[in-house]
Amino acid sequence: xxxxxxxxxxxxxxxxxxxxxxxxxxxxxxxxxxxxxxxxxxxxxxxxxxxxxxxxxxxxxxxxxxxxxxxxxxxxxxxxxxxxxxxxxxxxxxxxxxxxxxxxxxxxxxxxxxxxxxxxxxxxxxxxxxxxxxxxxxxx
Amino acid sequence: xxxxxxxxxxxxxxxxxxxxxxxxxxxxxxxxxxxxxxxxxxxxxxxxxxxxxxxxxxxxxxxxxxxxxxxxxxxxxxxxxxxxxxxxxxxxxxxxxxxxxxxxxxxxxxxxxxxxxxxxxxxxxxxxxxxxxxxxxxxx
DNA sequence: CTTGCACCTCTAGTCGCTAGAGGATGTAGG
DNA sequence: CCTACATCCTCTAGCGACTAGAGGTGCAAG
Numbered sequence: 001x002x003x004x005x006x007x008x009x010x011x012x013x014x015x016x017x018x019x020x021x022x023x024x025x026x027x028x029x030x031x032x033x034x035x036x037x038x039x040x041x042x043x044x045x046x047x048x049x050x051x052x053x054x055x056x057x058x059x060x061x062x063x064x065x066x067x068x069x070x071x072x073x074x075x076x077x078x079x080x081x082x083x084x085x086x087x088x089x090x091x092x093x094x095x096x097x098x099x100x101x102x103x104x105x106x107x108x109x110x111x112x113x114x115x116x117x118x119x120x121x122x123x124x125x126x127x128x129x130x131x132x133x134x135x136x137x138x139x140x
Numbered sequence: 141x142x143x144x145x146x147x148x149x150x151x152x153x154x155x156x157x158x159x160x161x162x163x164x165x166x167x168x169x170x171x172x173x174x175x176x177x178x179x180x181x182x183x184x185x186x187x188x189x190x191x192x193x194x195x196x197x198x199x200x201x202x203x204x205x206x207x208x209x210x211x212x213x214x215x216x217x218x219x220x221x222x223x224x225x226x227x228x229x230x231x232x233x234x235x236x237x238x239x240x241x242x243x244x245x246x247x248x249x250x251x252x253x254x255x256x257x258x259x260x261x262x263x264x265x266x267x268x269x270x271x272x273x274x275x276x277x278x279x280x
Numbered sequence: 281c282t283t284g285c286a287c288c289t290c291t292a293g294t295c296g297c298t299a300g301a302g303g304a305t306g307t308a309g310g
Numbered sequence: 311c312c313t314a315c316a317t318c319c320t321c322t323a324g325c326g327a328c329t330a331g332a333g334g335t336g337c338a339a340g
Contacts, residue, residue, distance in 0.1 A: 038304085078256060
């Protein structure tokens with residue numbers, strides 16, 4: 001096989017070099033072979049792994065969840081109930097996060113619209129922050 | 141005035157005791173008086189400050205932004221342009237975050253719906269993660 | 281006076297990286 | 311073969327915003 005350096009792996013996977021080393025250090029990515037001069041030399045399997053990890057991270061899965069997903073991937077006979085549960089949990093998290101951000105958005109819009117661009121003592125931004133009763137607090 | 145202990149301040153503000161001490165240590169909250177036995181004793185002004193900080197944190201403002209907002213609040217003659225700018229920047233951040241979370245949500249829904257609850261080798265969750273081409277990648 | 285909770289300080293840990301120091305290796309040109 | 315330069319190596323420390331825990335002191339009720 002061809003020897004893939006860490007820099008090449010970074011380019012192909014879109015994961016930065018120090019991050020790849022970090023994933024190795026926490027046991028998320030298997031240790032690759034080393035060249036005579038002690039430099040990492042990756043195989044295709046490592047690249048697949050990195051792509052998987054990167055995509056999962058982009059979807060906001062935590063490292064521990066990814067660890068589980070990776071072991072599931074390695075054992076294709078297993079039931080996919082765990083993978084399903086992890087993805088569902090993540091979906092619920094994302095939905096909650098969206099809801100709470102929408103509430104924040106509404107509140108921030110009110111603050112910004114209400115700002116008369118005058119002095120601080122008439123500023124709605126400061127005012128709303130200072131007095132929680134001023135906002136429509138659909139959250140917290 | 142009555143003496144407000146740190147525990148009482150925590151209860152009234154909704155900010156945890158260690159977090160209050162942390163805010164003091166980073167200079168966000170002024171040091172309160174101390175009792176004879178070296179215990180913190182807060183005034184009403186501290187409680188207002190804490191409420192302000194808490195509300196701002198709930199809206200996702202960073203500590204540094206809050207620092208700026210607090211100095212603005214202390215100087216009511218100043219123009220509120222900075223406060224306005226900070227709030228607007230935060231609003232844009234929130235809007236972007238919502239957009240990207242909506243994309244994630246769509247992708248996660250496809251994964252979860254496609255899961256036939258069978259074995260891992262037919263699992264859409266794992267499959268999509270493994271092969272980025274499988275998802276409709278509206279993001280990244 | 282004792283019990284037990286709340287307080288004190290200090291350090292270290294969390295998560296997922298990122299930055300930098302200080303040195304070794306690999307490669308391309310002269 | 312030598313040199314220049316990019317890339318690699320390990321290691322430690324830092325980020326933000328807390329949180330947890332150890333080990334000790336203060337205080338109020340019974």
